[in-house]
Amino acid sequence: MAKTFYISTPLYYVNDVPHIGHTYTTVAADVMARYQRAKGRKVHFLTGTDEHGQKVFRKATERGLTPQVHVDELVQRFQKLWERLDCTHDDFIRTTEKRHTDVVQEVLRELFERGDIYKESYAGWYSTSAERFWTEKDVLVAEDGTKLCPDTQQPVEWLEETNYWFRMSKYADKLRTWTAENADWIRPETRKNELMGTLKKDIADLCITRPKERLPWGIPVPWDSDYVTYVWFDALLNYITAIGYRRDDERFAACWPADFQLIGKDILTTHTVYWGTMLLALGLDPADCIYAHGWWTVEGRKMSKSVGNVVDPNLLVDAYGADSVRYVLMAEKSFGGDGDFSHKGFQLRYNADLANVMGNLLHRGVAMSEKWLGGVVAPLGVITNAESELQAEISELTSAYDTHLNALAYNSALESLVNIGKAGNKYLDSEKPWALNKAGDQARLATVMRHTLEVCRVVGVLLAPFCPNKSQELLGRLGISAPTLQDLGELSGLQQGASLTHGDPLFPRMDELPATIAAALETAAAAAGPLKSLGSSGAAKAEKKAKKSKSSTKAEPTFETISFEDFAKVEIRVVQVLSAAQHPDADRLLVLQVNAGEETPRTIVAGIASKYSPEELVGKKLLGVLNLAPRKLRGVMSQGMLLAASGSKGILSMASTLVDVAPGSRIS
Ligand code: ME8
Secondary structure, eight states, X not given: OOOOEEEEEEEEETTSOOOHHHHHHHHHHHHHHHHHHHTTOOEEEEEEEEOOSHHXXXXXXXXXXXXXXXXXXXXXXXHHHHHHTTOOOSEEEETTSHHHHXXXXXXXXXXXXXXXXXXXXXXXXXXXXXXXXXXTTTSEEOTTSOEEOTTTOOBOEEEEEEEEEEOGGGGHHHHHHHHHHOTTSEESHHHHHHHHHHHHSOOOOEEOEEETTTOOSSOEETTEEEEEEOHHHHHHTHHHHTTTTTTOHHHHHHHOSOXXXXXXXXXXHIIIIIHHHHHHHTTOOOOSOEEEEOOEEETTEEOOTTTTOOOOHHHHHHHHOHHHHHHHHHHHSOSSSOEEEOHHHHHHHIIIIIIIIIIHHHHHHHHHHHHHHTTBOOOOOOOOHHHHHHHHHHHHHHHHHHHHHHTTOHHHHXXXXXXXXXXXXXXXXXXXXXHHHHXXXXXXXXHHHHHHHXXXXXXXXXXXXXXXXXXXXXXXXXXXXXXXXXXXXXXXXXXXXXXXXXXXXSSOOOOSOOHHHHHHXXXXXXXXXXXXXXXXXXXXXXXXXXXXXXXXXXXXOOOOOOOHHHHHTOOEEEEEEEEEEEOTTOTTOEEEEXXXXXXXXXXXXXXXXXXXXXXXXXXXXXEEEOSSOOEEETTEEEOOEEOEEEETTEEEEEOOOSSOOOTTOEEO
């Protein structure tokens, strides 16, 4: 049976609001899936959502919903977005589906029975943000001594727990050999080098469960109901459970190994070291190629909910249309490298490639044929050097497009496509059909217009994987209903005499940003504005006020302003006091255990003993700064700071919220 071309995206965390990062990977996979289908390959394109884990459970609880109801609702945001972006995935898998969970349990049992999974107690640095343990040598140490998760750069905490472990170390050598022998397994080269660095170090065993009492929302370990599998061991297996592993051997054999597994560079280790060893343990080969693409920033900054610069792809589709979004994302940066998204950049790219080159060529070709040749596809006529040269150039660019696209060099493929459009425009400029018309040379005029339209056809066909709707419209205007990649290099594929349709510009120039985008940018600027725009005039006003106050009886406090971005960095959350005790070595201090909405309680040491007794604080919901670097206060490590109103005589009141809200709620 012929091998099915199998391409996958990561399973996105269902809790996250889909943004241009997710869109980028899924559109890249879709472009490739469409291109392979156009080449006649049978394709399986898989995407989906990762639906288990602590964060999902916590969010569902906050909303007063069961986790399943919560994820059933949230998954639609991804499903609807992919529909709006015309993504043609053949399957959308959710890790909560039975077809997945059943097979995960089967795999777990098999690995356990053969000794590749074992139970052991462990103490290590636990990262709540990455939901995984790290060893002492893995963790990063901040300047102030705080230990940080190497993946998320968030603080880690010391945790001791009994869990099940996968013997990843046992398969490390096999993975090293696999990496050495399969040059294309990890791409691009930078990521491969990164992996080689990781593989030079010892590979430890992998903790693959969490106690159910700490993480109730996961796939139960089949032989021990006190445990559930940990997110990665569950989620990674989707790539094979979705294609019939242990359920449909024929289908599985046709698809696996995957041709491409597309991921972002953030999840390289999990997809190489974890996933690679898991597959080797199951006696399966890793994918042919895992491509870890680069990272998008937005308007020069890391995308972040707290900064408020997360770009909603729905807004982009509303304003620019799905095809333009797909095109610009794929054209704006090299696949392996990082790139910055800006609306100005979007407009420039759209105008430069789509409006000025491809749209313009089509407009010229059809308008001139209408004006001088009755609005039909003219005969090829007598070929001169100009057509032979054009033919050679188009053939070369078409094959460059193919080479680039096969190598996932999307932006280079599009560069070749734009160059095809440019070659068509250049040909038209140099052959001057207006002069031929004036001179009454109808035969030569027909040849030139026909060849111009032939270039439009090539543009239309090669645009299809990126801009499926515009491509269809373009080709429809040339009288083509079933485009094909066959004979693309030949400038003779149109039907002589077919009617041409002029219509509105295919890619109208965008001289101004769409109103909705301009409004969204204004709102974002206003949100960040008041503090930022204080700038010099605000500072001058504050200074004036300060000077004035010197002469008055009571000085008004003056403040040094901070930027909105600085404020956004502070994580203030509602914390509930679980227990409180006097500090063993300081009368002034209390040592509190608080629930901050995380998996384990935090210890906070606070200088509030003069105002509050330990007993009266238990159960109270207070406000705490959680991302202050942990520090020792008289020998006890404090993982945050409580907020309180204070006056000249010390603490007046602890700060809290007006109504009862859940621990972990963010104050912003
Ligand atoms: O990691 N630039 O899911 P996730 C480019 N559930 N791509 C980006 C991006 C950015 N700024 N931000 C996100 C998970 N992505 C796990 C995966 S797989 C079995 C489990 C894209 O929702 C990129 O593809 O955090 C990245 O790898 C992925 O979204 C992470 O998605």
